[in-house]
Amino acid sequence: MVAPEIAFENVSHSFATPAGPMPVIDDVSFEMARGTFTAVIGPSGCGKSTLLQMLAGLLKPSKGRVRQSGREIAGVNSTIGFIPQQSLLFPWYTLSQNVALPMVFKNVPAAEREERVRRILADVGLDGFADHYPHQLSGGMQKRGSIARTLVYRPDVILMDEPFGALDAQTRMVMQDDLQGLVARQGATVVLITHDITEAVLLADEVVVLSRRPARVIARVPIALARPRNVFEPFAVPGFDDAYGQVWQRFRAEVLA
Amino acid sequence: MKKAILALLPGLVLLAFWEWASGRLIREIYVSKPSAIAVRLYELFATGEILPHLVVTLQELVLGYLVGVLSGVVVGYWLGRSPRVAAVVEPYVMAFYGIPKIALAPLFIIWFGIGIGSKIALAGIMVFFLTFYNVYTGVRNVDREYANLALIMGAKERQLTRHVYLPAAAPFVLLGMRMAIPYSVIGVIVGEFASSTRGLGLFINQASSTYDPAGVFAGIVILLAFILVANIGAARLERRLLRWRPQAAAQSNDI
Numbered sequence: 292m293v294a295p296e297i298a299f300e301n302v303s304h305s306f307a308t309p310a311g312p313m314p315v316i317d318d319v320s321f322e323m324a325r326g327t328f329t330a331v332i333g334p335s336g337c338g339k340s341t342l343l344q345m346l347a348g349l350l351k352p353s354k355g356r357v358r359q360s361g362r363e364i365a366g367v368n369s370t371i372g373f374i375p376q377q378s379l380l381f382p383w384y385t386l387s388q389n390v391a392l393p394m395v396f397k398n399v400p401a402a403e404r405e406e407r408v409r410r411i412l413a414d415v416g417l418d419g420f421a422d423h424y425p426h427q428l429s430g431g432m433q434k435r436g437s438i439a440r441t442l443v444y445r446p447d448v449i450l451m452d453e454p455f456g457a458l459d460a461q462t463r464m465v466m467q468d469d470l471q472g473l474v475a476r477q478g479a480t481v482v483l484i485t486h487d488i489t490e491a492v493l494l495a496d497e498v499v500v501l502s503r504r505p506a507r508v509i510a511r512v513p514i515a516l517a518r519p520r521n522v523f524e525p526f527a528v529p530g531f532d533d534a535y536g537q538v539w540q541r542f543r544a545e546v547l548a
Numbered sequence: 549m550k551k552a553i554l555a556l557l558p559g560l561v562l563l564a565f566w567e568w569a570s571g572r573l574i575r576e577i578y579v580s581k582p583s584a585i586a587v588r589l590y591e592l593f594a595t596g597e598i599l600p601h602l603v604v605t606l607q608e609l610v611l612g613y614l615v616g617v618l619s620g621v622v623v624g625y626w627l628g629r630s631p632r633v634a635a636v637v638e639p640y641v642m643a644f645y646g647i648p649k650i651a652l653a654p655l656f657i658i659w660f661g662i663g664i665g666s667k668i669a670l671a672g673i674m675v676f677f678l679t680f681y682n683v684y685t686g687v688r689n690v691d692r693e694y695a696n697l698a699l700i701m702g703a704k705e706r707q708l709t710r711h712v713y714l715p716a717a718a719p720f721v722l723l724g725m726r727m728a729i730p731y732s733v734i735g736v737i738v739g740e741f742a743s744s745t746r747g748l749g750l751f752i753n754q755a756s757s758t759y760d761p762a763g764v765f766a767g768i769v770i771l772l773a774f775i776l777v778a779n780i781g782a783a784r785l786e787r788r789l790l791r792w793r794p795q796a797a798a799q800s801n802d803i
């Protein structure tokens with residue numbers, strides 16, 4: 292049997308606080324096959340970003356293991372692409388320099404770098420802003436820049452922490468559609484954290500529903516809708532209502548309680 | 549343009565008052581007067597009397613400054629990136645930081661002789677501590693998240709320095725470099741006062757002991773000119789390197 296691309300194995304985590312250890316993750320286990328798209332939803336502050344930090348190798352779980360291709364993640368993980376919740380564009384570089392930077396680290400030749408930067412900036416609707424510094428961009432534009440900076444170097448695994456939260460509704464749909472296309476073409480394994488059930492259902496192959504803090508896995512809902520999905524008109528997607536209803540059923544107890 | 553004239557005005561008024569008061573309110577032997585200083589400056593350059601002093605002091609300043617800045621940046625960066633070493637070394641550095649560097653002048657004369665070596669050392673150590681401290685603080689304050697993100701993107705150690713730590717610490721580095729300018733002058737002049745065969749410090753000292761106040765002020769004016777020019781250079785550099793900062797566009801004073 293092929294090892295899953297990513298696996299959380301009985302992961303628990305507590306943060307030290309002045310009032311003693313605070314449990315944030317409680318015995319979470321789930322895995323993702325290579326090339327699949329997993330959405331993780333859960334109430335605010337439940338520990339979603341914390342899980343992603345573990346995958347990125349920035350945080351070691353107090354208990355349990357996180358594996359990638361069978362190997363335990365130890366130390367900063369440079370085999371993934373990470374789009375953090377804050378955009379974190381480097382303030383001292385222009386937008387195009389920011390987007391080119393990972394390719395500089397990976398020794399992509401300058402000419403190819405330029406071409407790829409130009410194309411991805413057009414894709415995310417930021418052509419014309421290449422020479423702007425981050426502080427000259429709006430929050431949503433910074434976010435798109437941050438997404439472009441990761442997609443442009445085509446990592447096999449992409450971690451996204453609420454990438455579309457700060458965007459207006461139209462831009463969000465365009466970006467979701469782009470992401471869907473890019474992922475289909477690249478065959479990347481994607482973990483997407485979101486608050487938005489519609490987004491989760493439209494993009495994912497499986498939705499992992501987390502409880503309130505400390506996070507436990509309440510449900511794993513497979514989404515078997517045909518691709519490509521029309522993100523602009525979710526309710527016209529055959530089977531969408533049903534899938535949405537299934538996720539919402541599991542989620543409502545956590546939200547409404 | 550109008551602003552420049554407005555900025556010059558208080559200076560001109562002061563000069564005029566100085567010219568008028570000298571010999572009326574205060575004896576000229578104490579304070580000289582602007583016209584006499586101007587004449588003296590002209591003489592010094594016309595006869596070439598000042599040139600050997602100027603050359604020596606300029607050498608000491610430039611070398612002392614460079615030695616101090618370079619060593620300050622290197623040591624500050626290294627300690628800033630090595631918290632464990634820093635924890636051990638920091639108390640010692642702070643103790644040395646507290647020593648009035650001027651008190652080291654006689655010692656440096658013994659160690660490095662009365663030539664330019666001792667002045668370079670004295671200016672260098674004053675500049676070193678200022679630059680070191682700023683770079684060290686700057687590097688330690690670099691947001692860990694930026695470094696982590698660069699590592700995730702595949703940055704090697706050298707690239708981390710070049711693309712994250714140095715640019716992030718640049719505002720501190722440049723601030724330290726700018727603050728260090730007057731200190732390099734202090735170091736050099738004190739060194740020359742203590743013992744020297746040439747230099748503006750020596751010239752000022754001699755002018756004072758021969759009751760030549762115009763000469764003393766002429767020397768000071770030349771030093772002032774050094775500092776002014778260096779500050780303008782530093783401000784230019786800052787504006788070029790810190791273009792990315794939101795405030796950078798707003799602040800535009802050269803001095």
Ligand SMILES: Nc1ncnc2c1ncn2[C@@H]1O[C@H](COP(=O)(O)OP(=O)(O)OP(=O)(O)O)[C@@H](O)[C@H]1O
Pocket residue numbers: 306307308315333334335336337338339340341342376504
């Ligand atoms: N470094 C830390 N030290 C202490 N507590 C932390 C730390 N990081 C996160 N926490 C706490 O852990 C909990 C989970 O944080 P996390 O950022 O994972 O939430 P989240 O699910 O991503 O929330 P949101 O949807 O609002 O982004 C929060 O209560 C937070 O206060």
Ligand SMILES: [Mg+2]
Pocket residue numbers: 339340341376452
């Ligand atoms: Mg979060």
